Amino acid sequence: MKSLPILICLTLTINFALAAAAQNRESKLVRDVLPAIAKAPAEALAWKNPYEGQPDAVLAGEKLFRQHCAECHGEDARGRGRAANLRSPSVQNATPGELAWFLRNGNLRKGMPSWSGLPVQRQWQIVTYLKSLH
Amino acid sequence: MVIECAFVAAACAFLPPYSAAQGTPYFVTYSHRLEEPGNLEIEVNPVFASQGGGNDFLAATTEFEYGVKAWWTSEFYLDGQSTFHDSTLFTGFRWENHFRPLMREHWINPVVYVEYENVSEADKTMIEVTGFDSQSDHAPPNAVLRQAKDHEMETRLVLSSDFQGWNVSENFIAEKNLGHDPWEFGYAVGASRPLRLVATARPCTFCRENFLAGAEFYGGLGTSWKLTTSGTSHYAAPILGWQLPSGATLRISPGWGLNGASHHFVLRWGVSYEVSGFVNRGKGLLR
Numbered sequence: 076m077k078s079l080p081i082l083i084c085l086t087l088t089i090n091f092a093l094a095a096a097a098q099n100r101e102s103k104l105v106r107d108v109l110p111a112i113a114k115a116p117a118e119a120l121a122w123k124n125p126y127e128g129q130p131d132a133v134l135a136g137e138k139l140f141r142q143h144c145a146e147c148h149g150e151d152a153r154g155r156g157r158a159a160n161l162r163s164p165s166v167q168n169a170t171p172g173e174l175a176w177f178l179r180n181g182n183l184r185k186g187m188p189s190w191s192g193l194p195v196q197r198q199w200q201i202v203t204y205l206k207s208l209h
Numbered sequence: 210m211v212i213e214c215a216f217v218a219a220a221c222a223f224l225p226p227y228s229a230a231q232g233t234p235y236f237v238t239y240s241h242r243l244e245e246p247g248n249l250e251i252e253v254n255p256v257f258a259s260q261g262g263g264n265d266f267l268a269a270t271t272e273f274e275y276g277v278k279a280w281w282t283s284e285f286y287l288d289g290q291s292t293f294h295d296s297t298l299f300t301g302f303r304w305e306n307h308f309r310p311l312m313r314e315h316w317i318n319p320v321v322y323v324e325y326e327n328v329s330e331a332d333k334t335m336i337e338v339t340g341f342d343s344q345s346d347h348a349p350p351n352a353v354l355r356q357a358k359d360h361e362m363e364t365r366l367v368l369s370s371d372f373q374g375w376n377v378s379e380n381f382i383a384e385k386n387l388g389h390d391p392w393e394f395g396y397a398v399g400a401s402r403p404l405r406l407v408a409t410a411r412p413c414t415f416c417r418e419n420f421l422a423g424a425e426f427y428g429g430l431g432t433s434w435k436l437t438t439s440g441t442s443h444y445a446a447p448i449l450g451w452q453l454p455s456g457a458t459l460r461i462s463p464g465w466g467l468n469g470a471s472h473h474f475v476l477r478w479g480v481s482y483e484v485s486g487f488v489n490r491g492k493g494l495l496r
Contacts, residue, residue, distance in 0.1 A: 134410035146245075146485040183279040183312045191314045192232065192242045194374040194406035 108173070109165045111185065115176040122172030125196075126203045136204025139197055143190065152208055157186060167209045174202045233376050234450030234460045236477045237336060237427045238399035240378040241318035241369035243307055244276030249487035254479040256335060258472040263348035266292040268300075268333040275487065280309040290333045296351045301328030301358075307367070314371075322365035322380075330357040335475070337363065338429050339384045340393030341441045343470035360387045374406045376423075392433040399425035401448065412454055421450035428467070442471035457482045 126132030147158035154160035178198050181189035233240045244250055255269040268290035277283050284305045291297035305324035331354035333347050362385050369378040382395035401423025408418050429441030446464030464475040
């Protein structure tokens with residue numbers, strides 16, 4: 076009987092922990108984006124892609140992707156090794172602005188270089204192509 | 210020189226897996242653009258200079274630039290020169306490292322650069338101008354110049370910005386002979402831009418998006434004993450770069466000395482090729 080309060084406390088603790096984990100998972104599911112991309116500042120979320128929906132920009136973006144990105148992410152953009160699958164929801168759920176910000180800044184610690192050396196227009200063309208993979 | 214150029218040409222022809230570089234076309238100035246991790250860029254950069262009071266010469270660096278990390282690039286150089294009516298000789302090697310201390314893009318992006326040089330005084334590659342470097346340093350015969358060896362440590366603070374397609378880079382150079390001599394200072398400033406910012410939908414070779422144009426200015430700033438811009442050489446040089454769809458990059462830059470201490474005319478050109486995933490390919494060959 077002495078162990079009953081301990082058992083109750085333990086059960087409650089486990090229940091709380093499970094509930095918290097479920098809530099956390101639910102909030103992540105609302106916006107499942109790669110953590111490195113999710114670091115984009117709030118204003119980047121609202122950046123508008125000037126080439127959105129333009130077929131020529133998709134083609135130009137594809138050309139640029141093959142020149143600069145396919146080496147790590149694969150010709151089909153499905154990722155290789157540590158390089159992310161760019162067709163996955165965790166990338167496709169990002170806004171065009173977040174992708175442009177990430178392309179510009181990279182994730183230097185994890186091996187993704189900064190592509191700020193490409194003119195902004197070409198960065199947006201790559202974003203347009205990436206979004207067309209959805 | 211011919212052998213070096215043939216080596217890079219062969220590399221261009223027989224190493225199909227390439228990655229297009231996003232580098233700047235400068236010869237002397239460094240920007241904050243580092244090599245992509247795992248990639249190896251092989252580069253040959255010859256320089257011709259007219260020599261007052263001596264023989265004109267052709268010098269060259271062969272450069273192996275490797276992306277160790279996205280924030281760290283390491284480069285190894287082999288230097289040589291050929292002085293007309295004199296001789297041809299290997300002049301030494303350099304090992305340099307570039308580090309990006311900040312992991313995000315900013316208005317001004319700093320890069321810390323550290324280089325060790327083991328070159329003879331016959332080295333005429335002029336990939337930096339510091340202290341009281343002047344054209345008269347290159348006038349004596351090679352047999353005399355090669356007798357003196359320099360073991361030097363060079364550091365640079367690179368500040369680089371990208372704005373509306375332009376790259377603007379400033380380098381502050383401090384060089385020290387490890388045996389003796391005071392600190393020597395120099396500068397290099399460059400600006401460049403692609404001729405067209407938007408990429409076309411189709412692959413192309415001669416379209417404007419593949420060309421970069423710009424200019425760089427570089428020279429000495431005296432020593433820690435006497436900081437000055439006089440008595441040292443200064444140059445101005447427009448640059449044109451061409452990134453070929455094959456992955457090779459060609460660059461050319463005629464330069465002019467801005468005072469009497471400078472070579473009157475300097476012509477630089479370069480060819481480079483970037484091999485993607487160099488280490489992984491090497492491991493694959495050993496399996």
